[in-house]
Amino acid sequence: MQNKINGVIFDFNGVIINDSWLHETSWLEVFRELVPNKNHSIDSIKKLIHGRTNKDIFESIYNKDISTEEIERLSEFKEQKYRLLFKENLKQVQLDKHTIYLFEYLKNNDVPFTIATASGLSNLKFFFEILSLSNWFDLDKIAYDDGTILGKPEPDIYIKAAKNISTNIENCLVIEDAVSGIKAAHSAGASYIVGFGVSYPHDVLIKHGANIAIQSFSTFPYNKLNEK
Template identity: 45%
Template structure:
């Protein structure tokens, strides 16, 4: 079967920054509750989740929008400073630029569905030149209007944004919660992405069709190309 559109997760997928988010959340967790995130929390609670869900988890209580914005921005500032300081690795993942150029040339609909908030999204748009490929109006990000991953809402919304039925879309994801979200959204093909040492675990997740290390390994033959 061939597929008509692609939805990309961003963090850990188009941009390999999981190490920075993990470290920023560890630092922030220690400040909020006195101890860092452990490895199980990083895997099951952090990756793919919204700032609201994670901050409320760390505090052990719900928070209002004003407090969420203040605390969320405090954590994201730590993260953004890490990105800027690490100039050698502050770039899109291997094979991404060539692949996005190819999709644009072939007029394959594609977009991003990310748990990141608008401040970080605009940071990426400016610093990583995402405007070259992505229409900001079609990117789905955490604006507080829908349930975050692992609920299916984000991928259902992203598919609607590009005018493609979920079952005709490919999703590329790195996080357990994101893969579950895509599966629950009835996405046609789910491609997991991650380092080689994580491939076996990713393959075991429900809904995963294949696993790649980077976009140089993406099989373009599964795309429905008419030109």
């Protein structure tokens, strides 16, 4: 039996905004510059990056531990590429009306909600400014890659996100677009998991722990928020 839902946690990239392709493109550029002697492709990048922290990704590139200072430098190198692509494609990554409706519904019905993301603070601040996220979200309550938390598929970031909105993950509905994120939410013990978008086939998301899978928030299961 599922617990009553009294909190909602969103993944960010690929869920709130359709920008996974921008991350994949910017990471592909990074891989080609840092490891030019290998054949890299979008498909190989997808298998390496989604849900993982920058530290995990860069250490997989170099196959060794990397200092915090070097991770910060490399991360900014990558994120500058991403932010430039984001601005160049701004019209394609705006919040859609169904996403905004869901935010407003949660806000007006006093349902606590936040974000759990592998993005770092510099990107979060960029998103808050360019997408006006402060209309709905409190930056201080978002669980993000601060260099201390394990990346997905480890459950830590979802447990932290639930704590940030003063609830338990067992009472949260999670929305995720990637297999690593689905695994993280399932492992954390989320009450209900919504697989989202088109990054993965929906049957794959359900196989790894999603309760349902939807392509857009136009078919979000609002009924789950009203169950007693």
